[in-house]
Amino acid sequence: MRKKVKIGSVTIGGGYPVAIQSMCNIPFSRYGELEEQALALQEAGCEILRVSVPDQESASGLKKLKNALRIPLVADIHFDYRLALASIDSGADKIRINPGNIGGREQVYEVAHAAQRAGIPIRVGVNGGSLEKSLLERYRTPNARAIAESAFMNTVMLEDAGFSNIVVSMKSSEVKTMVESYRLFVRNKDFSYPLHVGVTEAGTPSLGLLKSAVGIGSLLLDGIGDTIRVSLTADPVAEIRAAKDLLKAIGLRREGIEVVSCPTCGRTTADTLSLAEYIETNFQQVKTPMRIAVMGCVVNGPGEARGCDFGVTGAKGEYMIFKEGKITKKVPESEIRAVIGEEIALLEKRKFL
Numbered sequence: 518m519r520k521k522v523k524i525g526s527v528t529i530g531g532g533y534p535v536a537i538q539s540m541c542n543i544p545f546s547r548y549g550e551l552e553e554q555a556l557a558l559q560e561a562g563c564e565i566l567r568v569s570v571p572d573q574e575s576a577s578g579l580k581k582l583k584n585a586l587r588i589p590l591v592a593d594i595h596f597d598y599r600l601a602l603a604s605i606d607s608g609a610d611k612i613r614i615n616p617g618n619i620g621g622r623e624q625v626y627e628v629a630h631a632a633q634r635a636g637i638p639i640r641v642g643v644n645g646g647s648l649e650k651s652l653l654e655r656y657r658t659p660n661a662r663a664i665a666e667s668a669f670m671n672t673v674m675l676e677d678a679g680f681s682n683i684v685v686s687m688k689s690s691e692v693k694t695m696v697e698s699y700r701l702f703v704r705n706k707d708f709s710y711p712l713h714v715g716v717t718e719a720g721t722p723s724l725g726l727l728k729s730a731v732g733i734g735s736l737l738l739d740g741i742g743d744t745i746r747v748s749l750t751a752d753p754v755a756e757i758r759a760a761k762d763l764l765k766a767i768g769l770r771r772e773g774i775e776v777v778s779c780p781t782c783g784r785t786t787a788d789t790l791s792l793a794e795y796i797e798t799n800f801q802q803v804k805t806p807m808r809i810a811v812m813g814c815v816v817n818g819p820g821e822a823r824g825c826d827f828g829v830t831g832a833k834g835e836y837m838i839f840k841e842g843k844i845t846k847k848v849p850e851s852e853i854r855a856v857i858g859e860e861i862a863l864l865e866k867r868k869f870l
């Protein structure tokens with residue numbers, strides 16, 4: 518089991534649930550919009566939120582943003598260790614640095630000592646795109662060995678400063694490289710720090726989601742990963758939905774509705790696609806775990822989706838609600854959406870009691 522690390526009110530590692538995180542993409546110079554986005558992410562279920570701190574204005578702005586949020590706020594720092602110090606002063610709950618580009622050993626020590634005094638963790642955020650020159654010369658390419666070695670070196674640098682409140686990440690835009698880096702890292706039993714897992718620059722929602730599902734998913738299935746970020750070139754709220762779905766697909770979260778829908782085939786007699794989409798988009802506020810089947814035909818649908826809390830299928834202009842493989846109700850097409858809402862409300866009540 519990985520070591521426990523506390524980021525504000527959220528604990529990762531030590532057997533705690535895998536935490537979902539995301540990052541704002543609006544600068545502090547547009548503070549109003551930034552705060553609005555941060556609140557939207559919090560509302561969507563983001564559990565740890567990161568913001569870029571490229572200048573002193575951003576470092577000072579952290580204080581105001583932190584006061585507006587319930588969730589922990591992480592400052593992302595590159596190149597200038599003074600911004601890390603200023604972010605710690607502003608109350609950041611964690612800082613993310615790439616010790617390889619923060620200015621040198623003395624500067625890393627200074628940041629580590631300040632974080633120690635504030636009682637906050639540091640994420641060693643190694644990225645295949647910004648590896649140390651010495652490693653690139655040795656390995657010629659930012660491969661998994663080079664990335665894992667950078668993570669080891671930089672973790673040791675923090676330990677040398679007497680600091681051990683560490684989270685580690687090793688990102689690459691290549692899924693295979695990223696997965697191999699983490700697998701190499703966890704082989705070394707001397708380092709049991711919790712791991713932040715993600716595929717960097719994963720891309721637009723379609724390919725990015727697939728890359729993240731394969732990369733993050735492979736690691737989580739092996740029990741590797743304590744907090745995840747699904748990076749997408751999109752509104753970051755989409756990252757939260759994707760991360761939740763990923764954890765649900767792996768069976769690490771049970772919150773909310775899971776729609777089980779058939780792929781449809783020549784037997785299809787119901788509008789499976791629009792009903793499945795309707796349920797997924799209109800009941801996102803439901804927290805009670807439940808599985809709802811939307812099946813394309815009455816012949817096989819109820820039997821195939823026997824394990825769900827309830828299911829819906831259609832034939833000849835009407836819909837049928839089924840439970841445990843048996844039809845329990847016939848509903849005219851005009852009423853099916855209202856009836857689905859009633860069934861969901863009933864389940865929420867029953868599972869709550």
Ligand code: SF4
Pocket residue numbers: 779780781782783784785786812813814815816817818821
């Ligand atoms: S439930 Fe019916 S429509 Fe859907 S895939 Fe199975 S047989 Fe085809």
